[in-house]
Amino acid sequence: MFDLLIVAAMLWCAFQAVRGTRLLVAALWLAGASALTALLMFRLGAPEVAVIELSVGAGLVTVLFVFAINIAGEEPPGKLRSLVPAPVAVVVALCAVGLGAFMALPNLRSVSGIIQPERFAKVLWEDRSLDVLLQVVLLIGGVLTVLGLLVEGRAQARKELQ
């Protein structure tokens, strides 16, 4: 019953994040969905990733959203209409969900024969060391890209002032 409540609240938060017109409110709903996703991950037996998702997904990303919305400002609500007509979008999304449910839900059987007793740190640092390397490359690339974007914007603003 508790799991059902978590899933329902998570989907409600995600729907509100997508539906809302105010960006700041949408960012807060997204943080709620992220926190509930982390709770579900913990219930599924993945506590390490749940903690990371809670701190990064609900913490860092929300702070970044608020920061970006403060700088960029909000568009007036109701000004932007959707690219695809809303009924068509709903039908497409429902078809995708229905297809996924048709393919995935009947095959939800756990394989009891394979048991992985290793610790998370051992699997991450030894078995999946290439993933760690990829994460480092992604971090450096992301930081350099953001720095480049912000420096370019600052230089342009300075040029306009002159």
Add this chain to the structure above:
Amino acid sequence: MWLSLPFLSAVGVLGLLGIGLLGLLVTRNLIKVVVGLQVLVKGALLALVLAGRLSGQVQTGQAITLTVIVADTIVSVVALALAVQVRRQFGTLDLRALSTLRR
């Protein structure tokens, strides 16, 4: 079966994927596009953890999920920085207004 944790998690995964797809389809605001993408990726993260649990390889599922979290965060940061620059340059966050190839 219907109230088991794997089944409910699978329903959550499908719901998040559907809501994220809907958000990407209906919005024209650049920052809302990033919000829709975040919801979509949350569904993918949950699917990875669920697949790890069902296959009995929870730690491998967690390791792959960690990689996706890092990649998703970088994508969000870069997309938000781009949105801020677009707002400074064009004065709007509207996707349609950014298309200079239309006319």
